[in-house]
Amino acid sequence: MRKTIIYSFIALSVVLTGCEKDNFDEPAAILEGQITYDGAPVSVRSNSAELELWQDGYALNEFIPVYIAQDGSYSVSLFDGAYKLVRKGGDPWQPQLTDTIVINVNGRTELDVPVTPYITLTDASYTVSGSSLSADFQINQVVSGSELQEVFVFMSNSVLLDRNINDYAEALPVEALSFGSPASVSVSIPEDLQNAEYVFVRIGARSSNSNELIYTQAEKIEL
Structure with missing residues (x-):
């Protein structure tokens, strides 16, 4: 009976520890805006074009993809903080890989991203x-x-x-x-x-x- 109680306590501890590890906060901030040229929205094929977001000090050092809707709008859920946005190649506009945009995201943040279409x-x-x-x-x-x-x-x-x-x-x-x-x-x-x-x-x-x-x-x- 004593062994059963001990085993049950260990199992419960493992479950609670696992739940604690999985209980991360969800991103509460939103970065949104429009892809523009000369002040007008740039329209694309839905989810074909994308931007890249990078955050210094992020453990995995991986970019966050930002997919663009067909009307040129975008929206992504993030944590508050500073990010670098990159306009990558392969889209119907010039890549600007060395010209990053620094964004300070705090709650709902709006940013229109200018591009130069061909x-x-x-x-x-x-x-x-x-x-x-x-x-x-x-x-x-x-x-x-x-x-x-x-x-x-x-x-x-x-x-x-x-x-x-x-x-x-x-x-x-x-x-x-x-x-x-x-x-x-x-x-x-x-x-x-x-x-x-x-x-x-x-x-x-x-x-x-x-x-x-x-x-x-x-x-x-x-x-």
Whole structure:
């Protein structure tokens, strides 16, 4: 009987010790903001682009990934403290690995992060006539030497819309488009979307400097 009591006490001590070790505080602070160029949000493929956060003295010396939503916004839960933010490569903007942004996070902290995209898409507007959708837009060269590789019109019945998630994608002839000049194209609305009340539309373009497209904001168009 005495051995049973001792064993039970040891087992209970192990359980309580384990619970104590697992009882860490959760991050209570939030860092949020927008990826911007020239004061305007930069739109991307959802969770394709990311920033890196580093904290000096962190035991594992690992970065914290900050994923960017398709509208260019981001939000990450953190502990209060000082962090270094890095704009990495592989995104539709220039990497700035040696130009870090120091952030003091305290509670809810807002920070817009400026980037330099290789190209931009501006002045997008859409009109519908019957089963056709007309899109007006302009592609601008920001970084000298950037060349236009691909341009698409995407459609979907969902606001989450990009190269990988869409109900329809039509490639536009790149040779007919030029930097800095207004463009106007007409595409057919697919049959499975023609009877819908609305469709979400988005234009994406890729420069020769990036594997990722830069996008316009997804816009809801009444049919």
